[in-house]
Amino acid sequence: MSSLHRPPQGFTLIELLTVITIIGILAAIIIPVAGRARASARNIQCVSNLRQMGPAFAAYAADHRERYPLSYDGTNNPDNNWYYHLAPYLGMQVKYEWASVLRACKPGGPLGCPDTDVTDKTYTEPWISYKMTQAHVSWLNANGGVTAGGLPLARIANPAQSLLVAEGRSHPHFNTWATINPGAGLVYPHREKLNALFADGHVGSFSEQQLKERWDIWYTRAIDG
Structure with missing residues (x-):
């Protein structure tokens, strides 16, 4: 008995x-969505880094006469x-050598935003992800001079409105509104926004224009009476 078979058609x-x-x-459709998802994950990691720094700064201050470390x-x-x-307050071991400090700041670690471009040669030290304000380094004393050594936490009048750490490159510190410009230190890697830690421990997100409009968060130095 025979049967007929049709040849398979392509x-x-x-x-x-x-x-x-x-x-x-x-x-x-999928590729842009996946890209946005990865960018969102990197942003979440960056925010997490900054939130971990809040308790670390508080612990450091508790061990050092209620003062923050010098930014530089x-x-x-x-x-x-x-x-x-x-x-050390983030659970990291850093030796007294630059190679060890650089490793501690690698992107993706507690001191490194995963959106940091380590191949970027625009800045002197592109390995840096975060900058600390210089406003907590020195302040005006009763004689009109400058006292250095770290601003006592009690002298920060409004911690919720005082910038402590923001995303940036080059030097480990920033000081005035001029440094909010991308070419001057601070950077905006998360859809043209940066993440920033305030002295009370909360984290905010700002565009360059928003920082320019917020003069109050830059000036945290107090008169030491």
Whole structure:
């Protein structure tokens, strides 16, 4: 008994073109969505880093006469920056050598935003992800001079309105509204916004224009009477 079999038929050219077109449309939809999802995940990690720094700064201050570490002490030593001093309070071991400090600031770690571009040669030290305000380094004393050594926490009049750390490159510190410009230090890697830690421990997100409009968050120095 014999049976008849039709030979298998392949796709027609029109069917193949239709499939290719559908795949292209799906890719055009999925790829941007996946990219936004990855960017959102990096932003969430950055915010988490800053939130962890809040208790770390508080713990450091508790061990150092209720003062924050200096953002930068003006020397060229490996411990001239706040990263070195804050790292142990984030569970990190940092040696007294620049290579160890650099490793502590790698993107994706507690001191490194995953959106930091380590290959960016625009800045002198592109490995830096975060900058600390200089406003907590020195303040005006009763004689009109400048007292250095870290601003006592009690002298910060409004911690919820006082910037402590913001995203940036180059030097480990920022001081005036001029540094909010991308070319001057602070950077805006999250859809043209940066994340910032305030002295009370909360984290906010700002565009360059928003920072320009917020003069109150820059001036935290107090008169030491």
